[in-house]
Amino acid sequence: MGKRRRVAEQSSGRPLVIGGLIAAAGLAGAVGAYSMMGGAAADDGTAAAAHHRPVKTGPLSASEVRTAATAFLTSWQHGDAARAAAATDDSSAAAQLLTGYRKDAHLTGVTLTPGTASGASVPFSVKATVSYRGLSKPLAYATKLTVVRRAGDGEPRVRWQPSVVHPDLTAGDRLVTGEAGTPPVRALDRDGAELTAAKYPSLGTVLDGLREKYGKQAGGKAGIELRIVRGAAAKGAQKTPDKTLVTLSEGTPGTVRTTLDPALQAKAEQQVDGRSRASVVAVRPSTGEILAVANSGHGFNVAFQGSLAPGSTMKIVTSTLLFEKGLAKPDSPHPCPKYVTYGGWKFQNDDKFEIKNGTFKASFAASCNTAFISQATKLKDDDLTRVAQQIYGLGMNNWAIGVPTFDGAVPVQSAAQMAASLIGQGGVRMNPLNMASVVSTAKTGVFHQPYLVSPSVDHRTTAKAARAMSAATRDRLKEVLQYTAAAGTADKAMAGLGPDFGAKTGSAEVDGQKQPNGWFTAWKGDLAAAGVVQAGGHGGDSAGPIVAALLRAGS
Structure with missing residues (x-):
């Protein structure tokens, strides 16, 4: 009893209430709740009887959710990591993190307060004290757990995932209190x-x-x-x-x-605030300096590290390829039918529109998918990848901006996937930092790796592109981008920002998502920006105003 008594003495002593069920404040209460779940140690006869019970199936009842959650939370609150872990569907992984909660993180006086369950999900708040070498401070946060049926016997158990312990934890992470790994x-x-x-x-x-x-x-x-x-x-x-x-x-x-500009950073924060899943980046095309970065979700940095299909904003890179190969010119006739079939897939335009007897510039400005897919028969599988890497510096995993980034991906693909990549779908993945760099390169004709901290600070080597685009290609790109900003899908957002401007909209379809991700990338003078609003719909309406607001603020 000595060890168990000491554990009990560390507990908060407060009762745990879940949906009207009160778990006893003492350790016996935790054990009682745990035993109801069939998780306590049993003698051979009980184990044998349990072996012959039918496997539980079907939706979880409110009582099962309440009891399973109580067993887990009561044991955790009383410092019994082993019992709490056994109340999950992965006791080994759970025990390691829950043991470290007290041993490595030095968290004591843990109090868990459940909220109202929603189906099998139970939110709860956590209060604890961090104590280390005579120093102590409170810790408070909210997280949640989900109850599931355990594989094999169908018994209700807490589905184990590190975020149950803290919402910012992912697999392999640890909570540690001590001297920081790096100075502030x-x-x-x-x-x-x-x-x-x-x-x-x-x-x-x-x-x-x-x-x-x-x-x-x-x-x-x-x-x-x-x-x-x-x-x-x-x-x-x-x-x-x-x-x-x-x-x-x-x-x-x-x-x-x-390199952040305080006025532009404040504007970027203002623009994403109140919007759902919005991200934006502003850069200086002539140097690559990052002037602003903002995300409406303040956790994962989608603006720098996101990996999303860029939709039609990728047509900037594809147009570079077509111009270089002599497959398009701004004012030359170019097909934009309702449908094009390639690699067994049938591609179409938004709302199935078509442009009869139109030019490439008109197709680019209207974001005609089939105008690009129709050229797939004249391209090699690696053509787009080579242009993305050699001219735009994408997909090489070698950007060194000062903080972690995802540097875009344009994999070599074949058949229908290759065709889809021409319009920013398939395996192509980007984020606003990548697309702000793309439109900057289109404007200047030369890739300048974006950076947040000057390379002179730590003498790091920044990424270089293998080659610059030709002057003719740059001029053609600027022409179609300017036309899109003035009279195409970007004209509403870009109104009043000309004449030294250019833009491209994008909408990227995502499986299982009702609305596409809305993209927008543009420049005004020596300022470029790109943004995405996930599930925002058309880029001109969702991301366009965010980007345009930054361009106006920096003008």
């Missing part, structure tokens, strides 16, 4: 003023990335923190930086200056 940094805008997440909410993940990259070399000293230490998967493909949750003692920050 004081990030500055281009004018020398401090950038904070309180002032610019979208910059939370950006500031985390700057700290991870420059904390040690900026001359700071680490403090004591509770933080999420990312697992190998997150640090690899996702490039997600560690995240500080509670600061127990401040370190001494180093200083790093960024």
Whole structure:
């Protein structure tokens, strides 16, 4: 009893209430709830009897959800990681993270307060105290759990996923309290003023990335923190930086200056605020300096790290290819039928429109899909990939902007998928940073890798394109982009911004999503921007006003 009594003494002593069911405050209550779920240790006779029970099927009842959630939350609250883990459908993974909650994160006095269940989902709030070497601070957050039927016997169990413990946790992540892995940094805008997440909410993940990259070399000293230490998967493909949750003692920050423009950053924040799943990036075409970045969701940085089909904004790259191969000229006749079949797929235009006896410029401005698909028979499978890499610097995974990025993907594809990639579907993936760079390259004719921190700060090597586009191709691109901004699908958003401007809209279909993702990319003078509104519909109506607002603010 000694060990069990000590665990009980660490608990908050408060009763746990879920949908009217009160779990006893003592450890016996946790065990009782746990036993109701068939998870407590049983003698051989009970185990044998359970072996012959029929497998439970069908939807979970409210009572099953309540009981399973109670078993898990009561055990966790009382510090019994083993029992809490056994109340999930993956006890091994759960036990590791729940044990670390107290042992590595040094969290005590845990109080869990469930909210109202919605079907099999139970939201709950967490309050705890972070205590380490005589220092302590409160921690509070909200998360949720979902009850499912366990494979094999159908018993209700909490579906295990790290986000049950904390919403920012993913597979392989750990909660750790101790000396921070990297010292803090004081990030500055281009004018020398401090950038904070309180002032610019979208910059939370950006500031985390700057700290991870420059904390040690900026001359700071680490403090004591509770933080999420990312697992190998997150640090690899996702490039997600560690995240500080509670600061127990401040370190001494180093200083790093960024290229962000305070006025444009404020405008970007304002434009995405209140919109659902909106992201935008502004850059300077002549240099590649990133002037603003904002996301309406302040977690994952879609603007820099998103991987989304760009839809018709990709036609900028495809047009480059067609111009280079002599397959199109702005004022030359070009087909835009209602339908084109290639590789066994039937492609069509939005609302099945067609342009009879039209030019390529007219097809580009109207975003005619078939005008591009019709050229697939004259292209090699790797043509688009080569132009994207060689001229636009995309898909090489070598951008070094100062924080983690996804650098676009234009894989070599064949048959119908190759044709789909010509209009920004298939396997093509981009984010607003990529597309702001694309329209910048189209405007200047030369790829300048975007950057948030000057390469002179850490002497890093930035990405270079293998070649510049020809002057003739650049002039043709600018012509069709200007025409689109003046008289095409982008004219409403770009009204009053000419004549030194150009734009392209995009709508990218997503499986299982009613509305397509809306894209918009444009330039005005020496300022370019790109944005996406996921499930926003037509790009000119959803992302267009966001991008245009930044261009107006920077004019």
